[in-house]
Amino acid sequence: MTDTARGTSRRYGTRPTMKDVAARAGVGLKTVSRVVNGEAGVTPDTERRVQEAITALGFRRNDSARILRKGRTASIGLVLEDLADPFYGPLSRAVEEVARSHGALLINGSSAEDPAREQELVLALCARRVDGLVIIPAGDDHRYLEPEITAGIATVFVDRPAGRIDADAVLCDNFGGARDAVAHLIAHGHRRIGFIGDQPRIHTARERLRGYRSAMAAAGLPVDDSWVSLGSTAPERVRSAATAMLDAPEPVTALFAGNNRVTVTAVRVLGASPRPVALVGFDDFELADLVRPAVTVVAQDPALMGRTAATLLFRRLDGITEPPHHTEIPTRLIPRGSGEIPPAEG
Amino acid sequence: MTDTARGTSRRYGTRPTMKDVAARAGVGLKTVSRVVNGEAGVTPDTERRVQEAITALGFRRNDSARILRKGRTASIGLVLEDLADPFYGPLSRAVEEVARSHGALLINGSSAEDPAREQELVLALCARRVDGLVIIPAGDDHRYLEPEITAGIATVFVDRPAGRIDADAVLCDNFGGARDAVAHLIAHGHRRIGFIGDQPRIHTARERLRGYRSAMAAAGLPVDDSWVSLGSTAPERVRSAATAMLDAPEPVTALFAGNNRVTVTAVRVLGASPRPVALVGFDDFELADLVRPAVTVVAQDPALMGRTAATLLFRRLDGITEPPHHTEIPTRLIPRGSGEIPPAEG
DNA sequence: TAGCCTCTAGACAACGTTGTCAAACGAGGG
DNA sequence: CCCTCGTTTGACAACGTTGTCTAGAGGCTA
Structure with a gap:
């Protein structure tokens, strides 16, 4: 009958409980609970005995049980x-x-x-x-x-x-941010501005589209259906949407990208474009300032x-x-x- | 004595238990357990009654209790x-x-x-x-x-x-990757190569330094103490370390950046450098290919x-x-x- | 119809902890 | 010396679930 930490004939995979600690320290169950939770009303001597038993057995409180009892899971x-x-x-x-x-x-x-x-x-x-x-x-x-x-x-x-x-x-402020972004492009002389956004199921995509339309309308600019493309933000989808807008007979001269995923792909596409196309992205991203040209964004703070x-x-x-x-x-x-x-x- | 879902005089913040469901369905506790867990041995009629009670009360099994009982937390x-x-x-x-x-x-x-x-x-x-x-x-x-x-x-x-x-x-393969990176720089003619890494307490930082030294030694190149700088990856620290190496009387002609945080800051510092300095970074990062020059990296796959x-x-x-x-x-x-x-x- | 078997169903204990309550003890005051 | 009071301590129930075991109903065979 050894008396070491690994002893007490415990199976591998079983953990000691407060009851085990109590038995080993020769005290009651509740006293162990008190020590473990730092509650008052325990003699220094008792506390020491309990602490020793805890260390020797490698006891750790089972928070599942605690949660069940207390009702809060923290x-x-x-x-x-x-x-x-x-x-x-x-x-x-x-x-x-x-x-x-x-x-x-x-x-x-x-x-x-x-x-x-x-x-x-x-x-x-x-x-x-x-x-x-x-x-x-x-x-x-x-x-x-x-x-x-x-x-x-x-x-x-x-x-x-x-x-x-x-x-x-x-x-x-999805609506306001998008409106600002598009107004910014308009202020720099653009009239044909494309919007590539996330799936219309997603609230932010709809709001940003609304901002886009609002800014265009405020400037008295028409919006051609072919300038707006909502859908997956997978690179291939965004790439083909962007390419279509750029290769149209009357191509867009600027793009508003609906989120960071879209922006990154747009940067790649525009980088390969023969003529310069303006770009504003929704969401900031790391290195946006290091890409050439550096990317203008509407930043939110996640x-x-x-x-x-x-x-x-x-x-x-x-x-x-x-x-x-x-x-x-x-x-x-x-x-x-x-x-x-x-x-x-x- | 109403009988609706919100009824049964429950306090706000209290959830129905299997016992409540059992009472409402007029069955035993264990039968509810069986239904909830899809166990066999319940007649369709009983199951329906239990399901109705579950829906009416908005019951959801308490996994804390389940975990306590079963021993596995999933x-x-x-x-x-x-x-x-x-x-x-x-x-x-x-x-x-x-x-x-x-x-x-x-x-x-x-x-x-x-x-x-x-x-x-x-x-x-x-x-x-x-x-x-x-x-x-x-x-x-x-x-x-x-x-x-x-x-x-x-x-x-x-x-x-x-x-x-x-x-x-x-x-x-921190050691091998770092060695490859530095060997790559050496193969492109560099003799004075700086290494900026994470804190030496961190294993990967030490291994990558070891790879750096190994590659230098393999090429018969000396390593000046001022070319090696381990420490925090905070931008200010990296910036000053890089600047010191670049402004030395015999400046390094290439930098090996010890991780993605360091690389990003190095890109910024080198972008402002009057003369071109080669750079290889450990860790790949998004847009590494869009920065000019695009950043050569040793990629790992997180x-x-x-x-x-x-x-x-x-x-x-x-x-x-x-x-x-x-x-x-x-x-x-x-x-x-x-x-x-x-x-x-x- | 007796005997056996299968299937459904529920009573009960247990998981490991904490809250409640009461017992035991020692000290201090009258 | 008795009584009270405060402190330390432990017995016990409860949290909500699941495993075990047994009771009972019903069907089948001989």
Whole structure:
């Protein structure tokens, strides 16, 4: 009957519990709980004995049991489109930092822009009883969340509003940012401006298109149907859309790219174009200033959006009860060169 | 005594349990469990009654309790340096995809390159009883993990090996990649080559330095101490290190940048340099081909590394017992222009 | 009809923790 | 010396689920 840490005839893969620690230290179960949680009312001598037993056995509290008992999981869920997208990395990190400052862990999942997968993920997180959710929605119907919200799971949407339910949302000024971008191109003399955006299912794509049309209308400019292309942001799709606009009999002289994925592909296409074409992109991206010409963008601040959303989430968890509302984060036009190229009349 | 979904006099914030469902459906607790888990042995009629009660009450199984009972959490932890770093986004996503294909959720946390925070995170994940861990270590002593591994938490290290314990690791060929990079510069005529790398505490930084020295030695070239600078990858630090090497009486004619953060800053510094300086960077990055000159890099494949690590993790969870081993992922030199610039002798 | 077998269903304990409550103990005051 | 009070301590139930085991209903065969 050895008495070492690995001893006590435990099977591999089994962990000691408080009961084991209590037995070893010769104290009651509750006393171990008290020591583990740093509660008052334990003699230094008892505490020492318990600590020794904990170390010897390699005990670690089972938070699953704790969560079950306490009802709070100290974790929040984040559902976004794709962690590999550079837009979401900083956002996710910002949410994590806020969570951390509240002692919570972050569980995240990628929806891959698939509404069914979004729902599956969200409900899995709810089943885990996360305290709250930050969601960048892929779908446009979130009524499936109603019982969860009623049950007390705080929920904040980011980047796009919730569909068919009333919920908090942190959005950027998609309409205004797009309008500014297009107005900027118009101010530099462009009349035929193309817009390549994300799938029309996506709220931000629609809003940015609306901004585009608004700016064109404000300048009294017509919009030819062939100048607008919404769809997948896959490079091939964007490439062919851009090429079509550039090779038309009356080609566009400027492009407004609907998000960072589109912009990057547009830069590649324009780099191969024989005549200069102006470009403004929605979303800033690393190295935008190093490309030649440097890329003019309408920047949003993903970290700020994440921070704002997470902060609001924890305020909800702290019990504030004001009705859900939408927070709008402003955008900022950063002229770098590509957006100031004058129209090349051919 | 209303009988609607919101009724049954539940407090806001309380969720119905199987017991509630059972009461409402007029069946036993276990029968509800069977229906929820799709187990056999329930008549269609009973099942229908239970399903109705579930829908009416908005019941969702509490996975905390399930986890406690079953012992498996169906979740794995990922600890990395910083989700906002474009190197880790694809890696994290790849790990998530593998986890998803095994029905597991991913909990991740950023260590911010702080060993204490790494340990805190890892132990928090262990307390949650994640089934396994993928760790990109910040520290160099992981003995604190020994009891956890003994207790059955599978662990795979990525990008850097574990410190002072024997554990699985998926690494890239840092030494070979760095040697190739520097040999490439030497082959293009360079004799004075600078190396700016990450902090020497970090394994990859040391290995890449070793590769640098090896290539120089193989070519019979001396290495001046002023050509080597390890430290933070903060832009200011990198900028001043690069500037010092370029402004020396006998300036370096080429730079080898130790990771993507360093490379990006180096590109900016070199862009402002009056004379051309060759550059090879470790890690590929988006738009490396669009910068002028396009940046020659030694590419590694973060998604492949994540996938490899996660796959190995789940094989361990499935019970394979071979001893821990290190998997090495090869690197690939991609010449794009900046690495082929000849030395500008002043 | 007795005996056996299959199938559905529920009672109960257990997972590992924490909240409640009461017992035991020692010290201090009258 | 008794009583009270405060402190330390442990017994017990509960959190919501799942595994085990047994009861009961019903059908089939002999």
